[in-house]
Amino acid sequence: MSPVTVSLQGREVEMRPQETVLDALLRSGIDVAFSCRGGVCHACMLRCGEGEVPAAAQRGLPQGLKELGYLLACQCRPQRSLALEAPRASDLRTTCVLTAVEGRGTPFLRLRFEPMRTLAYRPGQHLRLVSGDGLDPVLLLTSDPMEDWQIEAVLHCPGGEPPLAWLREELPFGQEFEVWGPVESGAAAAGAELEPPAPDPALWHELDEGRTVRRVLEDFYAQVYADERLASFFEGVTIDRAIGKQYSFLQLMMTGEKVYFGERPRNAHHWMVISDELFDYRQALMVRTLEKHGLRPAQIARWTRFEEHWRRDMVKSAAWPKVMDGIEFPLHGYASEVLTSGSMCDHCGGEVPEGTEVLYHVRLGKISCPQCAPAVRSGADETAAA
Ligand code: HEM
Structure with a gap:
């Protein structure tokens, strides 16, 4: 029987028995985003360009993404070879819950909201508000995920008139809406990567x-x-x-x-x-x-x-995140998360009950309990400043 392989970023990896696609990619030194490794956070989501996606690898994904061939690399043990691709920014939709709107009648409406799944972003990037007509207005992200619990973004409203009908109404707290992205702002994307020089x-x-x-x-x-x-x-x-x-x-x-x-x-x-x-x-x-x-x-x-x-x-003085297809993959740094089930602190080994707010390393998935978190975070700050 021919070996089962997975390919990504122009590289091909032979799968070992019982191994997940995520493990195979990481073993081969291919940099892919991941966090929980348990099919929950969706950080390792990839798109299948060619091949048969096992049903278990799509469990929990929205129907639309399943139809587009998305899968969770940490849950994927394929029987046949797969050609994988990075997610497309426009496919990654996140339902958000609105918590506050300020600046009505002005050219800049400020929205505060919570995403219903982890949304990795950086201030200055854009989200696009799903409008249904393809002209998705741009939300400029102004909050910082390391500092702010809720996402804050600015929407440009020429003449004080919001571009979408539902935003013109008095919005109830808890209004749901969809966004896609994040994507680099035009200026950042333009300077993001150099073009190759002329050959010789x-x-x-x-x-x-x-x-x-x-x-x-x-x-x-x-x-x-x-x-x-x-x-x-x-x-x-x-x-x-x-x-x-x-x-x-x-x-x-x-x-x-x-x-x-x-x-x-x-x-x-x-x-x-x-x-x-x-x-x-x-x-x-x-x-x-x-x-x-x-x-x-x-x-x-x-x-x-x-x-x-x-x-x-x-040349740089601090690590840059990796950007593929306009999507930024957070490969280092920390975020806060409320545990949905009990776990153990990866630093002191102590038990951490369900519902505890922990600090976790976005790439390694290691968690720190509230007692260890300040030391871990200040260590991270010192490293970043060094
Ligand atoms: C102080 C300077 C540099 C250091 C420390 C450095 C270090 C590295 C390391 C560690 C890798 C392996 C990454 C991996 O396999 O995961 C790598 C890959 C690479 N480096 Fe450099 N590098 C330097 C300068 C350069 C320069 C000047 C070029 C030429 C433009 C270059 C081109 C590449 C290429 C093409 C790869 C392969 C990327 C891939 O794995 O897909 N590097 N470099």
């Missing part, structure tokens, strides 16, 4: 149709893996993978051939805090390696142009 196929040819590129990379990564400043970033990544990815990335850059199926540099390095100085340090090592392999200064400049180009997408 002559350089690939001069480098012995890529054979010199491979030799350089083998030497370069051997030094990176032995370097005390760079090696720690590569923990859990095999050197062959690093060389292979970089080789196909450079082949794509130089020749324009679609041979690289990995992440664009911004997402690939989203969690790495890389200063300009560290980037220069890496580049100096690369230049020395290129010289060692006999490249002339002009060729070195043509090679490093392909790396320099992405500097702005990698």
